[in-house]
Amino acid sequence: MRLKLFIWRQKNAQDKGHMEKYPVDDVQEDMSFLEMLDVLNEKLILEGKEPVAFDHDCREGICGACSLTINGIPHGHEKGTTTCQLHMRKFKDGDTIYIEPFRAKAFPVIKDLVVDRSAFERIMQAGGFISVNTGNAIEANSLPIPKKNAELAMDAAQCIGCGACVAACPNAAAMLFVSAKVSQFALLPQGQPERKRRVLAMVNQMEKEGFGACTNFYECEAACPKQISVRFIAMMNRDYLCSRVSEPVEV
Amino acid sequence: MILINYLKSTILSKFVMAITGVILVLFVIGHCVGNLQVFLGKDAFNSYAYFLQERLGELLWLIRIGLIAAAVFHIITSVWLKFLNWGAKPTKYQVKNYVKARLTSRTMIWTGIMIFAFLTYHILHFTMGVVHPEDYNKTDYYVTNAVSVDKVNNGTLNDTEGSDECCAEGTATNAKESIINYNGSMYKVEGDEPILSERHDAYAMVISGFQKPLVSILYIIGVILLGFHLNHAIQSSFQTLGYNNPKYFPKIVAGSTILSILIVLCYIAIPISILLGLVGGRV
Numbered sequence: 001m002r003l004k005l006f007i008w009r010q011k012n013a014q015d016k017g018h019m020e021k022y023p024v025d026d027v028q029e030d031m032s033f034l035e036m037l038d039v040l041n042e043k044l045i046l047e048g049k050e051p052v053a054f055d056h057d058c059r060e061g062i063c064g065a066c067s068l069t070i071n072g073i074p075h076g077h078e079k080g081t082t083t084c085q086l087h088m089r090k091f092k093d094g095d096t097i098y099i100e101p102f103r104a105k106a107f108p109v110i111k112d113l114v115v116d117r118s119a120f121e122r123i124m125q126a127g128g129f130i131s132v133n134t135g136n137a138i139e140a141n142s143l144p145i146p147k148k149n150a151e152l153a154m155d156a157a158q159c160i161g162c163g164a165c166v167a168a169c170p171n172a173a174a175m176l177f178v179s180a181k182v183s184q185f186a187l188l189p190q191g192q193p194e195r196k197r198r199v200l201a202m203v204n205q206m207e208k209e210g211f212g213a214c215t216n217f218y219e220c221e222a223a224c225p226k227q228i229s230v231r232f233i234a235m236m237n238r239d240y241l242c243s244r245v246s247e248p249v250e251v
Numbered sequence: 252m253i254l255i256n257y258l259k260s261t262i263l264s265k266f267v268m269a270i271t272g273v274i275l276v277l278f279v280i281g282h283c284v285g286n287l288q289v290f291l292g293k294d295a296f297n298s299y300a301y302f303l304q305e306r307l308g309e310l311l312w313l314i315r316i317g318l319i320a321a322a323v324f325h326i327i328t329s330v331w332l333k334f335l336n337w338g339a340k341p342t343k344y345q346v347k348n349y350v351k352a353r354l355t356s357r358t359m360i361w362t363g364i365m366i367f368a369f370l371t372y373h374i375l376h377f378t379m380g381v382v383h384p385e386d387y388n389k390t391d392y393y394v395t396n397a398v399s400v401d402k403v404n405n406g407t408l409n410d411t412e413g414s415d416e417c418c419a420e421g422t423a424t425n426a427k428e429s430i431i432n433y434n435g436s437m438y439k440v441e442g443d444e445p446i447l448s449e450r451h452d453a454y455a456m457v458i459s460g461f462q463k464p465l466v467s468i469l470y471i472i473g474v475i476l477l478g479f480h481l482n483h484a485i486q487s488s489f490q491t492l493g494y495n496n497p498k499y500f501p502k503i504v505a506g507s508t509i510l511s512i513l514i515v516l517c518y519i520a521i522p523i524s525i526l527l528g529l530v531g532g533r534v
Binding site for chain 1: 259260261262263264265266332335336338339340341342343344345346347348349350351352356357359483486487489490491492493494495496497500
């Protein structure tokens with residue numbers, strides 16, 4: 001396969017950045033998108049040029065490290081797939097591919113295609129946990145959980161925190177991420193003691209980080225590699241409003 | 252300041268957008284049903300207009316203040332959120348592809364601004380009579396103690412057609428007749444003699460307003476923009492207020508489209524019928 005790539009190059013956070021054209025030959029259909037970039041980088045290194053910086057880790061679709069906005073869609077056009085699991089057979093010979101970093105004020109570019117997603121970590125630190133005493137795990141059947149709730153909580157817990165929802169949203173809203181992280185606990189008994197405090201604290205931190213407001217475009221749901229439903233956003237809205245009126249403690 | 256404290260939270264802001272939006276949609280539906288009475292004829296329409304303007308009294312102003320407040324909060328919040336959202340995504344993509352966002356959802360602020368401009372003109376025209384005052388300053392004389400009946404037997408009637416001056420003085424010449432003809436409508440008088448009253452001729456105002464093609468076209472464009480806005484807005488308010496059930500939400504989305512199309516059709520039926528001459532024969 002021969003491809004024409006347009007890649008965002010940016011030396012550092014201060015640099016203005018620009019798109020640069022890279023023709024790549026001998027791309028195989030079985031390569032993943034990141035392997036295709038590896039091939040390009042090998043070539044650039046041999047030519048004595050600066051390789052393209054991009055985030056990656058597990059390369060099996062579960063860590064949430066890889067990013068990239070491919071032809072205007074985070075993680076590319078393939079539904080429910082991370083960039084590392086997107087294969088070159090999904091493209092055609094001679095295609096032009098535009099590769100840009102995830103865009104949001106809260107995700108500043110560090111270099112080329114690498115963005116700083118630590119805003120998500122700070123949201124998690126604000127309330128994305130449950131407080132339990134350490135020790136032996138309790139007997140499973142002593143804490144009944146309706147099957148429906150268990151499944152929904154697991155759906156929410158699939159979130160790998162990659163930030164595609166923010167990248168896809170025209171407003172750079174982090175609602176899908178935060179709602180998944182809030183709902184995975186709100187649906188389970190273990191999440192109840194801190195439920196109200198959690199949603200208020202996490203939403204508060206989300207707003208401090210400079211993410212936008214939700215306008216119900218549902219682009220986040222379409223881009224999510226774990227196909228998390230915007231239904232969790234509605235759940236979080238409900239949870240947030242109830243907590244705002246009933247939680248006496250200032251968060 | 253306490254009134255706009257909610258703007259600090261994006262979720263509360265969206266909540267305000269949804270609640271004020273619901274209030275405005277309810278008004279749009281009510282106004283539509285009221286307007287459709289133009290098809291029932293002059294008497295029905297003018298009675299309805301009289302009921303709104305004179306009978307409701309203080310209640311009218313309460314409703315108006317409520318609607319104005321809803322509109323003001325809707326606009327302030329949307330503009331605030333728009334600037335916030337632009338700020339949250341300072342660098343745009345060189346290439347952007349949308350998967351689920353539709354034209355209607357991406358143009359909410361623009362359709363909103365155009366609806367606001369149209370609404371301003373619409374209120375100046377039909378509510379305040381500032382633009383095209385010739386449409387607004389019309390008086391309808393009607394018989395207060397009579398009920399409208401279908402056209403019967405012309406021979407026995409007192410014909411006062413086309414003589415507004417006579418009636419404006421408050422007398423009808425033939426008091427003994429039980430059925431009178433006024434402006435082509437037949438009335439059966441309930442008392443001894445017909446009593447004539449004046450009221451704002453909203454019917455004539457609508458007819459002569461919409462007989463101007465430019466006014467009608469502006470109105471049709473305004474209503475279609477409203478339809479675009481509502482198509483996204485109605486289902487969006489359910490999501491914002493926290494109702495998204497996998498079983499019913501697809502139906503809400505479809506219902507949102509159907510309702511917005513229905514609203515557009517009902518509204519534009521009025522200027523179209525008037526332009527085609529189907530309504531407004533006896534102004």
